[in-house]
Amino acid sequence: MPGRKIPLVNNELYHIFNRGVASQPTFLSKRDYDRALETIFYYQNSNPPIKYSRLLSLSVKDRAGLLENIAKQKNFLVELISYCLMSNHFHFLLRQVKDTGIATFMSNFTNSYTRFFNTKQERTGPLFTGKFKSVRIETQEQLVHVSRYIHLNPYTSFVVKTLKDLEAYPYSSFPEFIGKVKSNFCAKEIIMGNYKNIESYKQFVFDQADYQRSLDRIKHLATEN
Numbered sequence: 001m002p003g004r005k006i007p008l009v010n011n012e013l014y015h016i017f018n019r020g021v022a023s024q025p026t027f028l029s030k031r032d033y034d035r036a037l038e039t040i041f042y043y044q045n046s047n048p049p050i051k052y053s054r055l056l057s058l059s060v061k062d063r064a065g066l067l068e069n070i071a072k073q074k075n076f077l078v079e080l081i082s083y084c085l086m087s088n089h090f091h092f093l094l095r096q097v098k099d100t101g102i103a104t105f106m107s108n109f110t111n112s113y114t115r116f117f118n119t120k121q122e123r124t125g126p127l128f129t130g131k132f133k134s135v136r137i138e139t140q141e142q143l144v145h146v147s148r149y150i151h152l153n154p155y156t157s158f159v160v161k162t163l164k165d166l167e168a169y170p171y172s173s174f175p176e177f178i179g180k181v182k183s184n185f186c187a188k189e190i191i192m193g194n195y196k197n198i199e200s201y202k203q204f205v206f207d208q209a210d211y212q213r214s215l216d217r218i219k220h221l222a223t224e225n
Contacts, residue, residue, distance in 0.1 A: 006134050008102045011095065013081070013137035013190075015146050016102065018110075018128045019089035026088055026117065026127055033085055033171045036113050041067050041185055043108040046077045046098060052112065071185055077101035079187045084153045085171040091150045093137075095187070106132050140194065147191045148205045149212065151177070156213045163206050178202050 008014065020026040027033050042052055048070060055063055079095040096102045114127040137143045151174040154160045160169055167180055175181045177188050178198050195201040 006136055008096055008100075008134065010097065010099060010101070013093065013095050013143060014102060015135040015137065015150075016092040016094055016106065016132055017090060018132040021126055021129050023088050026090075027085055027171075028087075028121075032117065032120075035116055036085055036090075036109075037171065038063065038067070039109050039112050039116075040080070040083065040092075041071065043105055043112065044076055044078050044080050045070050045073075046075050046101075068184070078105045080173075080185060081187050081190050082147050082150050082173040082177070083186070084150045084169075084173070086153055086157060086159065091153060093143075093147060093150060095190075102134070144191060144194055144204070148208055151205050152209055152212050155209055158213075163209055166209075167202075174205070 006014075027036060038055075039052070042048060042055060048055075050066075055066065058066065076097045078101045079097055081093040081095060083093070084091045094102055094105075110128050110132075117127055118124060135146075137146060151172060152166070154169045154172060155163065155166045160166050166174065167178060168175060173186045173188070176183045176186055177192065178201070192198075192201060195204065
């Protein structure tokens, strides 16, 4: 199998994304989203203390506590900077920490979640299209703009109607970034270090919201048959 055009290198940052086969839905319910998020947080770690099957046998509270504890240890394959899950695709902003970290993380995540989804929906075969896509982040300006693009996805696609709703979208790191939820799963200081406070980052995201939404609408109109 040919290698990637863009090599995945330790300590570099990448925008990673993929969508469902034939753009079909990959997340159908709250349970699906929650399972995907837990899988993401679990498999970003290198050598987790217990098997994922064992993790699933724990109570919700105990699972959350274990994930929080291993996140604090920072023994990562990849560092999760920001993310967004949508109905038929996902976006991650990642830093590769260990050799083959992104490839291993993505394989573990997609394989585990696909098994769960296929069992639940009584289907077979791949859930996501081929190889995941990757774009290397080359500048600080690109980094903050990609984080904004990722966080605006639910608003851009009209999954949420207002920016107030975007602040509460539960399947994105945006609520964590702006202090709406207390979590340390994302290495948000890489982004937030560019802003004097939470409000200035939130304004940075919101300033582009309607423009990004209009561009997306034009794209869809241009590709309709």
